[in-house]
Amino acid sequence: MTFKEKYGDWAIVTGASSGLGVEYAKQLAGRGLNVVLVARRAELLEKLADEIKTTNNIEVKVVPLDLSKQGFIDELKTQVEGLNIGLIVNNAGINCEGDFYRGDLRRNLNMLHLNVEAPFIIAYEFGKKLVERGHGGIIFTASSSAFQATPYLSHYGATKSYILSLAESMNYEFGTKGVDVIALCPGFTESEMTKGLKGSPLLMKAAPVVQTGIDNLGKKAFVVAGIGNKVQTFMTQRVLGRDLSRVVTGSLMGRVFNRANKKKK
Numbered sequence: 001m002t003f004k005e006k007y008g009d010w011a012i013v014t015g016a017s018s019g020l021g022v023e024y025a026k027q028l029a030g031r032g033l034n035v036v037l038v039a040r041r042a043e044l045l046e047k048l049a050d051e052i053k054t055t056n057n058i059e060v061k062v063v064p065l066d067l068s069k070q071g072f073i074d075e076l077k078t079q080v081e082g083l084n085i086g087l088i089v090n091n092a093g094i095n096c097e098g099d100f101y102r103g104d105l106r107r108n109l110n111m112l113h114l115n116v117e118a119p120f121i122i123a124y125e126f127g128k129k130l131v132e133r134g135h136g137g138i139i140f141t142a143s144s145s146a147f148q149a150t151p152y153l154s155h156y157g158a159t160k161s162y163i164l165s166l167a168e169s170m171n172y173e174f175g176t177k178g179v180d181v182i183a184l185c186p187g188f189t190e191s192e193m194t195k196g197l198k199g200s201p202l203l204m205k206a207a208p209v210v211q212t213g214i215d216n217l218g219k220k221a222f223v224v225a226g227i228g229n230k231v232q233t234f235m236t237q238r239v240l241g242r243d244l245s246r247v248v249t250g251s252l253m254g255r256v257f258n259r260a261n262k263k264k265k
């Protein structure tokens with residue numbers, strides 16, 4: 001089966017108004033898939049839709065939707081009714097950085113809904129349909145922070161550990177049903193989320209990050225983007241162990257976010 005036969009006719013990409021989501025949409029359109037673009041900012045989605053429709057001769061559906069709101073799934077299912085969905089990209093996400101105890105509770109709860117609840121509900125509802133169809137795929141955007149404790153990104157890292165674990169288990173179960181599941185684990189990547197780190201050598205471009213995820217769909221249960229992040233993950237997983245990883249990561253994150261905060265002022 002070609003990529004288009006296996007994962008077409010349509011892919012749903014959440015968080016498609018900026019950063020990695022824009023790149024997923026472009027690359028999937030480039031592989032001939034029609035794309036459903038989901039995020040809150042309709043005008044950005046419309047602009048992207050115009051661009052990828054004309055460049056790739058595909059169809060695009062724009063679905064402005066807040067995925068952190070209760071009941072969003074009914075709206076999403078209604079909007080895509082009748083479309084032959086073959087690929088889900090569970091990508092939308094926000095972060096909460098800095099001292100855990102100073103974080104805003106409402107934003108943290110919103111992150112929990114968006115980063116954990118929404119991708120779970122989407123994977124549950126559309127996963128059933130993909131299994132019935134007998135072929136298709138689900139890509140989750142996790143993070144390199146999923147592999148170890150991440151002080152100063154504590155709750156965000158925990159949401160991504162959930163996603164990584166879910167994706168790995170689903171990969172095993174769905175593998176026997178013809179449905180490929182993968183977690184893409186980026187490190188720091190250029191996007192709106194990392195605008196405070198602009199110019200930092202730590203940042204990867206979104207295009208190679210997303211390509212790593214798409215290229216490894218059907219091959220791996222998870223993939224870390226970029227050689228630097230791969231080395232870091234190898235070190236935390238295989239060399240340092242959980243206790244030392246927590247200390248080293250905490251020290252690094254403390255420095256990264258202090259620097260980012262200073263730049264913002």
Ligand SMILES: NC(=O)c1ccc[n+]([C@@H]2O[C@H](COP(=O)([O-])OP(=O)(O)OC[C@H]3O[C@@H](n4cnc5c(N)ncnc54)[C@H](OP(=O)(O)O)[C@@H]3O)[C@@H](O)[C@H]2O)c1
Pocket residue numbers: 014015016017018019020021038039040041042065066067068069091092093094095114141142143144185186187188189190191192193194
């Ligand atoms: N950038 C990094 O360094 C990095 C590293 C590891 C993992 N990631 C993950 O990559 C994914 C994409 O993030 P990004 O880096 O591309 O950040 P981004 O540029 O800020 O994009 C986030 C996307 O999520 C959407 N979104 C936010 N709140 C939403 C809501 N309530 N309902 C629907 N959509 C919502 C945003 O669109 P609207 O604002 O228009 O709704 C936007 O399209 C996230 O899961 C993030 O955790 C990023």
